[in-house]
Amino acid sequence: MSNETRKTLPKYRPATDIIEGEDGYAIVLDVPGLAREDLVIDLNKQELVISGKTGYPAEPEDKGDRKYTHVEFGGCEYRRTFTLSDTVDREKISAKLENGILFVSLPKAEKAKPKRIEITE
Amino acid sequence: MVIDFNPFYEFNRHVGRLLDDYSSPLTFSRRRAAFPPINISEDDANLYVECEIPGLAIEDIEITLEDSSLTIKGELKPGEGKYYRQERASGLFNRVVSINTEIERDAVSAKLKDGVLEITLPKAEEVKPRTISIEAS
Numbered sequence: 001m002s003n004e005t006r007k008t009l010p011k012y013r014p015a016t017d018i019i020e021g022e023d024g025y026a027i028v029l030d031v032p033g034l035a036r037e038d039l040v041i042d043l044n045k046q047e048l049v050i051s052g053k054t055g056y057p058a059e060p061e062d063k064g065d066r067k068y069t070h071v072e073f074g075g076c077e078y079r080r081t082f083t084l085s086d087t088v089d090r091e092k093i094s095a096k097l098e099n100g101i102l103f104v105s106l107p108k109a110e111k112a113k114p115k116r117i118e119i120t121e
Numbered sequence: 122m123v124i125d126f127n128p129f130y131e132f133n134r135h136v137g138r139l140l141d142d143y144s145s146p147l148t149f150s151r152r153r154a155a156f157p158p159i160n161i162s163e164d165d166a167n168l169y170v171e172c173e174i175p176g177l178a179i180e181d182i183e184i185t186l187e188d189s190s191l192t193i194k195g196e197l198k199p200g201e202g203k204y205y206r207q208e209r210a211s212g213l214f215n216r217v218v219s220i221n222t223e224i225e226r227d228a229v230s231a232k233l234k235d236g237v238l239e240i241t242l243p244k245a246e247e248v249k250p251r252t253i254s255i256e257a258s
Contacts, residue, residue: 015209019202028200030209032173032236060160066169072158073173100175100236 009058009077014050014102016080024107025088031078032100039102041095043084048093050102051079156214157193157238165250168242170218175236176209184231184240191218191240223248 017028031039033054042049054075061068084090089109096103157172174182176197183194192215199211223245231240 017200017207017209018205019200020205021202025205026200026202028209030175030236032175035235060162060171066162066164068160068162070159070161072155072160074160097235099178099233100173 009053009075011077011079013080014078024105027082027102027104027106029078029080029102029104030100031097031102033075034078034097034100034102036097039097041104043090043093046084048082048084048104049079050082050104051077053077155216156210157216159193159216159218161218163244166244168220168222168224168244170240170242172216172238173236174233174238177233177236179231179233179238182231182233182238186220186224186226186229186242189220191220191242192216193218193238193240 014029014031016030017026019026019028027048029050031052033056034052035055038055039052040050042051054077056075058074058076060066060071060074084106087108088106092107094105096105157174160169160171162169162171170191170193172193174193174195177195181195183192185192185194194213194215196213197209197211199207220242225243225245228243229240231238233239
């Protein structure tokens with residue numbers, strides 16, 4: 001049963017804020033129900049892929065002996081892809097999961113800060 | 122060539138992504154009318170109210186139990202900086218759940234895990250189902 005429910009979890013694009021701060025960007029995602037060990041963040045070349053499955057089944061009725069009278073949410077699979085620009089320092093990307101929110105911090109690379117090019121004869 | 126200015130640079134990859142998006146129609150964003158979304162369930166001993174409130178600590182959520190209603194209240198504060206994209210809800214929220222059972226008021230408890238709040242409302246003794254034994258005479 002549990003295998004089958006895992007397969008049929010609906011996929012959602014989590015609601016996301018992208019904010020530019022002084023020294024970098026921050027991506028904030030709403031991922032309620034996602035535990036730290038179920039979260040996967042992959043970075044390949046220019047793509048940052050955030051995905052994870054909630055620990056509970058899609059239909060809460062499958063959870064056990066409780067009787068549900070009103071249902072508005074259930075388990076799901078979160079997945080969202082971001083394309084990074086070259087201004088982001090890939091080595092310094094960090095992430096923090098807190099109260100169902102994922103913060104990904106993308107610091108700007110040194111070389112992305114504007115630089116004047118000297119002209120030589 | 123040091124820099125590729127061709128507009129079709131990485132064209133295949135972009136087309137691939139576009140097709141991926143369309144081939145999985147189940148991927149959609151979650152938008153609901155009421156915030157926070159609530160599930161209500163019960164068993165013999167308790168009534169449970171679960172809701173998804175990402176981004177708040179338990180001390181920032183105000184839970185009030187009145188005569189026949191449970192109120193969940195709080196405020197989601199937006200972050201600081203220049204927004205490129207804003208999809209997450211922010212601002213004050215307030216949701217009322219009506220409760221039709223007698224509740225053991227002093228034993229109500231709430232816990233928050235990974236942005237999911239679960240309130241346990243124990244039913245009062247007099248409304249719990251009980252087995253009545255019938256003695257044959």
